[in-house]
Amino acid sequence: MSRAGWAIDIDRDDITRADLVEGVAAPLAPGQVRVHLDSYAMTANNITYAVFGKPAGLFGPDKNGRDQGYWDFFAERGEPGRLPVWGFATVTESAVDGVAVGDRYYGYYPMASDAVLTVGKAGPGGFTDVTPRRTTLPPIYNNYQRIEALADYRAADHNYWPVFRPLFLTGWLIADQFEDDGDYGAEQILIASASSKTAIGLGFSIAQRAGHRPETIGLTSKANVASLAEQGIYDRVIAYDDIMTLNPGTPSALVDMAGNGAVTRAVHSHFGHNLKASIIVGKSHWDADAGEAPLPGPERQGFFAPGRSQKRIADWGGAAFGQKIAEAWLGFMDVAPRLTAIDKRQGSEAALAAYHDMLAGRTDPKAGIVVEP
Template sequence: MSAKSWAIDIDRDDITQAELVAEAGTPLAPGQIRVHIDCYAMTANNITYAVFGKPSGLFGNDQGYWDFFAERGEPGRLPVWGFATVTESAAEGIAAGDRFYGYYPMASDAVLTVGKAGPGGFTDVTPRRTTLPPIYNNYQRIEALEGYRAADHDYWPVFRPLFLTGWLIADQFEDEGDYGVQQILIASASSKTAIGLGFALGQRTDRPETIGLTSAANVDALAAQGIYDRVVSYDQIMTLNAAAPAALVDMAGNGAVTRSVHSHFGSQLQASIVVGKSHWDAQADVEGLPGPDRQGFFAPGRSQKRIADWGGAAFGQKIAEAWLAFMDVAPRLASIDKRSGGEAALAAYKEMLSGMADPKTGIVVIP
């Protein structure tokens, strides 16, 4: 497609149906800005956004991820994390050329409504977004990003939101006394969120053993990264010590793996935490599971709790310190795979949806 501006529309009821569409620019209303998206990441986390795109009570109301960038009744626009440059501004405090990190639609350009503009950034106050978690509506100036280094630029959209989620899960484990377990099983262990969790847990000196669960083909390569104490294939779950109290963190939403862990550990499974659903087309199969009820993990909620506990500045400083430590090892964990243009963006989405994307690469789309 040769259109200057493009977007990818996704069927809200069937996420396999996606098409590249031309976008006509509309005049800005007072308080709005137009941005060109410089780059964004396409990860399994975005597939989770698509799976939970429809209203599901995820935010404590009736909104889902499709409501960030599309009105009800319109095709869904998938949210992605990335960097953008302001190309036109009708908002006080924001000028053309300003650059921001944040949440954007899978598109070449976007219109945002500015509120609370300041030296650090602004909040999008588009009416349909005002009841959504603040972490999704905040846009940060590059100059104000704690822990930002130009050398890490491409890794920010790929790893930053996923690392933050992993770090917050690790924080919850520590806060809960590790649920009294001796081993933490992390399913879909090659995913970037799982790697963030494994890294964050590994920074502690007194902690349970971390066991990455992955497909047999990934075991050797994942073990070589040194993120987990052990890496075990899904078909070897039954070899784990069922007498030692354990917790499961499920990044994939694969019912067969969940059932295998719950059945093997039974009452010794102290916690079963669901984070994402990258295996979006796998049968859930969660009825009548032995062991604990599964509990969802919602990173924005955990972030808001810790900001309330520690204050925003301290929370930001803790994240920045952990992030910089992770950035020292990230380049050996994943290489950056850059794709350019709308057709490549659509292909990257379909590749990730198919489950065929290489977990050892980070896909960065340059619109």
């Protein structure tokens, strides 16, 4: 075996502990490929992956009846966690017919310079990873798409794909769920952590709806109000401190992108029974008050993008689902460059620093961090 780049190991019980380690290039088994990561994004969504790295009831049991978490994508039980990231990679070694050295794929990779994937169902459009521990995990995470086969890929948007694509898709799916469920009877939708990229995807998607729709109100810190309002994503932007100025009699819904218990409690307490839905999406505020005490108003419900995707694929068919996503994505890409500036980081030390910066909340919400290993 020889040295092969680097990887970042994370303590499963304490996500603040992360170590840069040397990779090892073991010989490939038949059916495997080795890829080098060309670039990947570091966003608040990755912190949610770390928080829910250990089994958290999201994915159901594996074939042995054990519940699964995000660490199960790229690390065996008992090993340090490998954080999943979205990005592009190039095949550097292949033991698979139909996947050649030099082929490039968009997909889900470990936070590392290189990775080994087990290929199943290889075709012109890409392949599915069939590593045994991944076969019971949501398919959306296990599909690798050949860049040339992406109908809505444009070279000018390359850096925005890992930064926005999975988060925009989540926001779009939340907007779709609201419309599908009659907006839960809400006249306004409060979106907490409104500067996050998932929230921006949600706000943008709701704004594209034809006909009557609820008003969108972005909730953010006081320092971010003016700059976020200038982006024109939401109908209104207010500070968390000003939640109590909203009319408590207005039927409302809350979408919580960050899992900040204090904000959730303020909204629930203010609107009470006029809060028609309370949806939690992420947990980037991993160290904030979890707010586990009973709350006035509706029971909080989690949103799980892979589940919603699978429902819509069943409703519409895969081709129609893909076409709807492509149309929405290209519309968003027309405005994304004015919303976010790409912040490139290069090398292993920069990758580790980017993780710690995101974990500590030291990043600019208007920046999209792209790591080039």
